[in-house]
Amino acid sequence: MNVGIDLINFYIPKYYLNMNELAKLRGIDENKYSKGIGQNKMSIISPLEDIVTMAAEASYDIVKENKKYIDTILFATESSIDFSKAAGNYLHKILGLSPSVRILEFKQACYAATGALQLAADYVRSNPNKKVLVVSSDVAWYGFENAGESTQGAGAIAMLVSKDPKIAIVNKGEFVTDEISDFYRPSYQEVPTVDGKLSIKSYIKMLKLLDPQEKYIFTCFHMPFAKMADKANATLKYPISDEHLRIAKYFTSEVGNIYNGSLFLSLISVLTLSKIDLSNQSIGMFSYGSGAIGEFFSLKLSNQYEKYIDKEQFLRKLKDRIELTSEEYINFMKNYQIKETTHKLINYNKSLEVNRFIIDSIKSGQRTYKKIA
Numbered sequence: 001m002n003v004g005i006d007l008i009n010f011y012i013p014k015y016y017l018n019m020n021e022l023a024k025l026r027g028i029d030e031n032k033y034s035k036g037i038g039q040n041k042m043s044i045i046s047p048l049e050d051i052v053t054m055a056a057e058a059s060y061d062i063v064k065e066n067k068k069y070i071d072t073i074l075f076a077t078e079s080s081i082d083f084s085k086a087a088g089n090y091l092h093k094i095l096g097l098s099p100s101v102r103i104l105e106f107k108q109a110c111y112a113a114t115g116a117l118q119l120a121a122d123y124v125r126s127n128p129n130k131k132v133l134v135v136s137s138d139v140a141w142y143g144f145e146n147a148g149e150s151t152q153g154a155g156a157i158a159m160l161v162s163k164d165p166k167i168a169i170v171n172k173g174e175f176v177t178d179e180i181s182d183f184y185r186p187s188y189q190e191v192p193t194v195d196g197k198l199s200i201k202s203y204i205k206m207l208k209l210l211d212p213q214e215k216y217i218f219t220c221f222h223m224p225f226a227k228m229a230d231k232a233n234a235t236l237k238y239p240i241s242d243e244h245l246r247i248a249k250y251f252t253s254e255v256g257n258i259y260n261g262s263l264f265l266s267l268i269s270v271l272t273l274s275k276i277d278l279s280n281q282s283i284g285m286f287s288y289g290s291g292a293i294g295e296f297f298s299l300k301l302s303n304q305y306e307k308y309i310d311k312e313q314f315l316r317k318l319k320d321r322i323e324l325t326s327e328e329y330i331n332f333m334k335n336y337q338i339k340e341t342t343h344k345l346i347n348y349n350k351s352l353e354v355n356r357f358i359i360d361s362i363k364s365g366q367r368t369y370k371k372i373a
């Protein structure tokens with residue numbers, strides 16, 4: 001049976017910081033960010049958003065058409081808003097799904113969305129009439145004035161997993177697990193503890209172990225920053241061409257790290273920007289999550305995938321954004337930190353209602369949400 005991604009969509013916040021602004025703010029040579037880590041912009045979450053609103057934005061259009069078939073939501077995140085209650089409980093309500101839909105939150109750093117996708121595919125193989133919504137939603141927040149600050153971002157991906165998928169068949173992958181202290185955030189910490197050099201070493205080591213013996217026209221990578229894909233591609237026995245690497249990196253270079261969704265943002269970049277028809281072609285996918293797990297798997301694109309990828313709309317999401325000054329960036333991220341650590345919504349401002357879904361209130365640790373468009 002063919003099982004895989006029937007539909008895919010993504011969301012990135014309306015606000016971004018230009019990396020040259022960050023370089024100026026921190027007194028760093030602009031080339032370090034543009035050339036050294038390959039980033040032009042990073043997405044910044046607004047004070048009225050969280051992982052639930054971002055997940056709702058990414059999922060809404062997909063779910064509208066498929067409500068009666070979805071019986072499971074797997075929500076991958078490492079930016080959780082609660083240690084017990086799953087973010088999917090809120091998402092389930094916003095999306096108006098039936099009480100007979102099961103929801104689960106998945107965690108394994110940036111790998112959880114890949115694990116969720118593979119388990120969703122297995123579930124559909126044994127329940128062929130069901131569809132599973134796999135959602136990833138994360139805010140990559142490292143705090144101010146440290147090495148990780150330039151590799152931040154925020155965003156969500158939604159994928160509907162079904163039999164006879166319209167976009168791509170998901171093939172089973174090869175994976176490797178090890179216990180590594182490269183990046184972790186104990187529950188008492190607001191931001192992760194990161195050993196950047198160790199994390200890059202661990203990523204590359206796992207990719208080397210999983211390096212496929214097959215040549216792919218495109219390989220998509222987990223990209224904490226766009227330049228990571230150059231390092232990854234150079235590791236492969238069969239690297240992709242420079243032009244295809246540029247295409248696989250483009251969306252990340254404009255958005256930054258969105259943790260769990262990063263690999264799939266690279267896929268969206270390829271599906272949107274490829275100059276060649278990829279019908280019936282296989283593409284490689286490398287997922288890495290600190291802590292750590294690596295998985296290499298492949299997708300086989302359908303012969304009609306282009307009909308279900310709204311390239312213009314995808315590019316508009318990158319284009320129609322509002323640039324923040326460095327002062328606004330500091331203000332937004334201070335708001336984020338206060339919201340997520342004290343569970344207080346501060347500085348509610350009507351002018352920030354630029355999204356379809358916003359947080360309406362946070363009271364006693366419980367959130368309510370509002371659809372405004």
Ligand code: HMG
Binds near residue numbers: 032035197289
């Ligand atoms: P850093 O100390 O800011 O930068 O750390 P650096 O000194 O290593 O320089 C970075 C690159 O810029 C180097 O190139 C420099 O040569 C170059 P490379 O040697 O790598 O090819 N450079 C310049 N180039 C041009 N002009 C200049 C210039 N100056 C320097 N003037 C680091 C960078 C990415 C480590 C840091 O930002 C960090 O710790 N980020 C967070 C961790 C991370 O992203 N790790 C990646 C792998 S782990 C992973 O992917 C998992 C993750 O997503 C989490 C999860 O799984 O949940 C992070």
